Amino acid sequence: MSCRARPRSAPTDPLAGLRQTQDVIYLDYKKAFDTVPHQKLLQKLKRLRLGDVLTEWIEQFLLGRQMRVHVNGSFSSLIDVISGVPQGSVLGPLLFLIFVNDLSDCVKSSILMFADDTNIWTKIKDTRDSDLLQCSEYVNGMVEAMVTCLQHGKV
Numbered sequence: 001m002s003c004r005a006r007p008r009s010a011p012t013d014p015l016a017g018l019r020q021t022q023d024v025i026y027l028d029y030k031k032a033f034d035t036v037p038h039q040k041l042l043q044k045l046k047r048l049r050l051g052d053v054l055t056e057w058i059e060q061f062l063l064g065r066q067m068r069v070h071v072n073g074s075f076s077s078l079i080d081v082i083s084g085v086p087q088g089s090v091l092g093p094l095l096f097l098i099f100v101n102d103l104s105d106c107v108k109s110s111i112l113m114f115a116d117d118t119n120i121w122t123k124i125k126d127t128r129d130s131d132l133l134q135c136s137e138y139v140n141g142m143v144e145a146m147v148t149c150l151q152h153g154k155v
Contacts, residue, residue, distance in 0.1 A: 023130055024121040025139060032116035033092060034084040036099050038062045041085075044099060061091060106149040107142055118146075 029035075042062070045055050065081040085092040085099075093115060103118070104111040112119045120142065124130045132138055 021124040021130075022121045023124055024119055025142075027118040027120065027143070029116045029118075033087050033096055036085050036096055037083045039082075041095060041099050048098070058091070058095070061086075062095075103146055103149060106145045109142070 042055070042059055045058060062085070065086075066078040067081050068078050069076040085095040096115065100113060103113065107120060109120045109122045112121075122129060122132075
């Protein structure tokens with residue numbers, strides 16, 4: 001899974017009466033819905049204890065799918081689809097959200113997620129705070145921690 005990070009500074013809600021600055025990193029996962037590994041998603045669903053019937057139904061929805069490519073009147077061979085949630089379905093986005101729901105446990109800063117968009121922010125009290133969040137090593141470390149959590153099924 002790969003993503004882009006764009007550090008930006010944004011003031012807090014001016015109606016709150018406190019003028020503080022926050023640095024925000026906006027992450028947008030590339031092909032996020034295509035990269036959800038079926039087996040890890042199914043393991044997570046089982047840990048959520050949604051019930052055997054529902055979990056088995058979702059498993060049947062995901063597994064056994066095949067795809068092929070059509071170019072200039074010719075078709076490729078069929079291959080098994082082992083990752084991704086079906087796009088254009090009602091269940092696809094929900095399954096993606098279930099897969100990444102506790103990703104925030106892997107990040108030490110404040111985090112807000114909606115579908116495949118993630119915002120990470122921290123309040124800026126002095127220049128050290130701003131420098132830390134905008135430091136490429138710090139950002140890369142956070143992104144690597146998030147990717148590791150996803151790859152090893154820790155979320």
